Amino acid sequence: MNAEIIAVGSELLLGQIVNTNARFLSRQLADLGINVFYHTCVGDNPNRLKAVIKIAEERSNLLIFTGGLGPTKDDLTKETIAKHVNKRLIMNNEALQSIELYFERTNRQMTENNKKQAIVLEDSHILPNEHGMAPGMLLEGGSHAYMLLPGPPKEMEPMFLKYGYPVLRSLLQEEDVILSRVLRFFGIGEAMLETEIEDLIDAQTNPTIAPLASDGEVTLRLTAKHKQMDTALRLLDETEKQILSRVGDYFYGYDETSLMHELIKYIKDKKLTIACAESLTGGMFQQVFTAIPGAGELLKGGVVCYTNEVKENVLNVQKTTIAENGVVSEQCARELAKNVASLMNADIGISFTGVAGPDELEGKPVGTVYIGISIKDEPVQVEKLNFGGTRDAIRVRSVKYGCHFLIKRLNGSQNAK
């Protein structure tokens, strides 16, 4: 089965929004083993939409539409498809009730044109919208299937996962179970990781191995297919084991986790608390930390210490330390980590000091970063890094390396880099 994803909406062609739906659906379809050969985007224009449908039918047998199911005049996806496939549009009572409930719940007044959203394609399978009004639809018509989904990602994504994915699976009459697992790596480049496991990638059939690099991390997506769930799982486990025997030192977690999520698990498991002194990162470590619900209990607090004055007066870095070594130094990182833990009465202190740019500082080049880690009475450990890239990239990398080093310390690994 080959699919084409068709986004309908002039706001996309004006560049007002990015088509993230195409990406989301492409990933899901890849998981299902359905090939996606084309994405198309067309405006709110019935003639152009009709032409796009005809082209898509010639080259794909599953057409997935996003957008154009709204209440206003320029929303015309289902009207255009209905005419094209010669189906009537009929009122769906369940959808209407769900819309009425939606207005009740959000305490807003329902208008006449909202009813339009409860009108669906005759003979279609309805995909309920639990986060908005317009229901989705799947229509099977001979050699083609048409799936209609709402445009807003917060409605479309949960609808597809809960109702769209299973209905496509049943359409596929796929008897195989498809299992995916993402392995996440940090501290190794994509090229290096691929070289280490090149023979495995070249020999891949089941599971398949797909590498992807972004934001200084590399992931490998393993996808296995088998009639038996047990066997599919075993295939994943075996390939994972082979991969980790070579590059396991850089592996940090599965699927949708992040370095910060993993770090927080360690801190929680070990019943520790943490405090943070941030110079170049300016609050970013703590912001990422506290973005995770419940993490706040583990973070006693921290200090953003952009100025020398605050480093000295609030965090008690010795004047001589700064005079002799500068603030971008191992010594300063050491005192910051130790002193912030003591000021905040936390078990762990972590510090970031360095040069984010655009200008160099104290004669040290942009990208020079020191990260200090103090754990209870253990000796403070300081790591020096040299990054390339923009100001923002240097800050993001610093925070990630901070997590990475601290995870290594907490799990007792000798190989901290």
Place this chain on the structure above:
Amino acid sequence: MNAEIIAVGSELLLGQIVNTNARFLSRQLADLGINVFYHTCVGDNPNRLKAVIKIAEERSNLLIFTGGLGPTKDDLTKETIAKHVNKRLIMNNEALQSIELYFERTNRQMTENNKKQAIVLEDSHILPNEHGMAPGMLLEGGSHAYMLLPGPPKEMEPMFLKYGYPVLRSLLQEEDVILSRVLRFFGIGEAMLETEIEDLIDAQTNPTIAPLASDGEVTLRLTAKHKQMDTALRLLDETEKQILSRVGDYFYGYDETSLMHELIKYIKDKKLTIACAESLTGGMFQQVFTAIPGAGELLKGGVVCYTNEVKENVLNVQKTTIAENGVVSEQCARELAKNVASLMNADIGISFTGVAGPDELEGKPVGTVYIGISIKDEPVQVEKLNFGGTRDAIRVRSVKYGCHFLIKRLNGSQNAK
């Protein structure tokens, strides 16, 4: 002139990356007055790409390609187009030199297949790549023009702005000057703003007025067209004046600015310094502040005070304040703002305390936020807000409102909301 934007790359169809290039180019083309009726995305497959080119030629006369100009075997955009339009591929010496320089500069070893990137379409106009290797091209072929751009946004965007945009303008033989201006608003919803200026939007012809809402902000994009630059400018000015006479209270800046950029201008102009106490925002205000180069000098420092212990011991909030009012209270916000300014020896203190969720706190619902502002010896001002939305949205909104209130205070406006 009608354009179609064609992205070439299997990584898009697998959902590994989002097609942000289509959005970027659509905006630029809208600015140029060129209609974009379609976006298409196709994989690294010469037959499918060829078919896509044929379809595009039937419905558009400007075809803009992104991607597929790389050094590896699966990069085939220019090869496919060359065959299709019957042009030779020739080595471009300037591009080759630029690639050699690129390797020298980044201290890497050049390989034989990198030379492939210096091969261009015969008779095409070259668009130099100042941020990577593959040059862009514009080929005019009778009724159609073909623009080839590299895939990575960090190469494509600057190339298009510097070389692609002007060459398209000259292609248009457009004698009119097109000027755009974006007006940015905060503290007013999109529906409300549109209602206030509905008659202006309905009557729009020159300039056009395009509203867009995102992240709690609303923008209006004005675009004027005229033979004379002076007149186009005057048309923009007049429409802006009409709009601001109605909703000027919510206006905060032009084009690519942000609330934080505007705030930093005020603080700098008035030669002030600032310190920040962050409870629910967990460092986000300071992170956004210090993301702007040079802003660090103005931020003395700050404290992330997630725990009561740190609020009391580091920021000297009185035990009775917390016992009687809780930490999510006007009184606590007041002391935090005052005390952080004094601890950091700054002119301005700003504090954020509230409930980011997912659970309520001290019996106060998720979304309750207090923002305290202390300026020198002036009385501390505290604003209370109630937000809906996710944990992340509440934190982002809090930071924006913090900027908004502080800007209003610093420019002496009475209408702080």
